[in-house]
Amino acid sequence: MxxxxxxxxxxxxxxxxxxxxxxxxxxxxxxxxxxxxxxxxxxxLPAVVQAIAATAGETNRYPDNGAVVLTRALAERYGVEPAQVATGCGAVTVCQQLAQAYNDPGSSIAFAWRSFEMYPLLAQVAGARAQQVPLVPGTPGGAADTHDLDGLAAAIDDTTRVVFVCNPNNPTGTAVRRPELERFLDAVPAQTLVVLDEAYREFVTDPDVPDGVELMRGRPNVAVLRTFSKAWGLAGLRVGYLLAEDPAVADAVRRTQVPFSVSSLAQAAAVAALASExxxxxxxxxxxxxxxxxxxxxxxxxxxxxxxxxxxxxxxxxxxxxxxxxxxxxxxxxxxxxxxxxxxxxxxxxxxxxxxxxxxxxxxxxxxxxxxxx
Known part of the structure; x- marks a missing residue:
């Protein structure tokens, strides 16, 4: 069998x-x-519906494998070069591409727990070890619901290739603030990639919760993960993307992408959504x-x-x-x-x-x- x-x-x-x-x-x-x-x-969004309708007649052709128009739009939106952008079939697929790009058997992926439920599964598929660091109470006497960044930093060892920081955290909704996150990023070894998973960034209203793209700048081992599935309303079309300070990180993610995984409809819809910000x-x-x-x-x-x-x-x-x-x-x-x-x-x-x-x-x-x- x-x-x-x-x-x-x-x-x-x-x-x-x-x-x-x-x-x-x-x-x-x-x-x-x-x-x-x-x-x-x-x-x-109305513009998204129009873009999908206009693109529907082209679905007999493969989509642009490089998502060139979308990549340029994202690069312009975030003030980076197109080489610093990688797209994928939803943010979770980009996570999988990261695990495939950076983890061998015997390496590890570190993250808080509980957090996004796919993190331990990504490690399992890659044959890597999952380094789970328990959440801590965000308020005295409260439930464990907030990242323990000091504990996460202490858990990193020579095997740790990727660290995920989900901010705001899924499923608890809590977020870490700028001083704590900056201190953590400065403590992570240069050979370990930190991925700031900001799937819910657009809903943040606390000014003390930093924009990961700002913190990424000047830190070659930091990348930011975002998605069109939530705030942008494209959950049914599956478009996620990575912004990396080091273009080599984005290149590694692109190399592990399944060809043509972001459909032509999804690409057109994402571009239209960005224009409707x-x-x-x-x-x-x-x-x-x-x-x-x-x-x-x-x-x-x-x-x-x-x-x-x-x-x-x-x-x-x-x-x-x-x-x-x-x-x-x-x-x-x-x-x-x-x-x-x-x-x-x-x-x-x-x-x-x-x-x-x-x-x-x-x-x-x-x-x-x-x-x-x-």
Whole structure:
């Protein structure tokens, strides 16, 4: 019998958030609300729809493998050279390209935990060791929800080729500030690549949370990872990108890219989205306003919700996380549980969040906040 590599056979299967239409049919309701995958609730930007329509007639041809137009647009947007930019089929694929480019068996990838759930899987596929550094409480006596950058720096050894710093962190929404992050970057050895994963950067409102592109400048071992899936509303088209201070880093990522992996529709849509940045900023401001309302409502219910800088909030429900998420799902609200730790809830439109809050009230009536491990 043909068998997969043991490391691959042992990997857990990635489970995306449930389809709301499927859940609605299953439990017999007209509509379910999905607040599980950190998508924006706004429809595609008008310019994006126009670009997709204009490009649809060209899909009999392969896309531009170098994504030249998109790469130039990104380079102009961030004030870098095109050689410093690499694109990929979503940020997670760019992460995989990084692992393939820099990790051999026996090397390691370091990251905080809990953080983006693909990091340990990337290490597993590459045959590398995962160096997981536990989160620490962001507030005295609070839940462990914030990067321990000193601990992460101490975990780096001669085998560490790549370090991921997810800022804001997924799934907790917390972010590290400039002094701590600068001190960390200065402490990392020159032969270790630090990737600032800023998938949610556009939702940051705290002025003390630095823009990774600014910190990247002058540091050849620092790169910034971003995506069009969140704020830019292109989750269904899959476009991520890397900005690297050292062009050799971007070149290594391009070399591990699967040819033609960013479709022509995706490239056209991303270019159109960049040209619509003022509208995107308005949408992000609306998300931030609703995030503040949702956070306040949850705190009024006795839940110790940390300040989030992303488009989601984190409920540190401990051992009750999976149970409460299942109870919410039975009430037609889909969230993202992390068993034994907490539940991540995407910031939706006000009507969706009100449905969630009503369902949560119903759940907490039978499971008081204190008993929920909060």
């Amino acid at each position: 043909v068998s997969a590599r043991p490391a691959v056979a042992a990997m857990p299967v990635y489970r995306p958030g449930r389809n709301p239409a499927d859940l609605a049919r299953e439990i017999g309701v007209d509509r379910a609300v999905k607040l599980a995958s950190n998508e924006v609730a706004f429809p595609p 003022p509208e995107v900023r308005e949408r992000c401001a609306a998300v931030a306003t609703e995030r503040a309302r949702l956070t306040g409502a949850l705190r009024e219910r006795g839940l110790p919700v940390a300040d989030s800088q992303a488009n989601f909030v984190w409920l540190p429900l401990g051992e009750r996380a999976a149970e409460i998420a299942a109870a919410l799902e039975a009430r037609a609200v889909i969230t993202r549980p992390f068993a034994g730790e907490g539940v991540r809830v995407t910031v939706g439109i006000p009507e969706e969040d009100d449905v969630f809050l009503a369902a949560l009230d119903d759940v907490l009536t039978s499971a008081p906040v204190g008993a929920a491990g909060a």
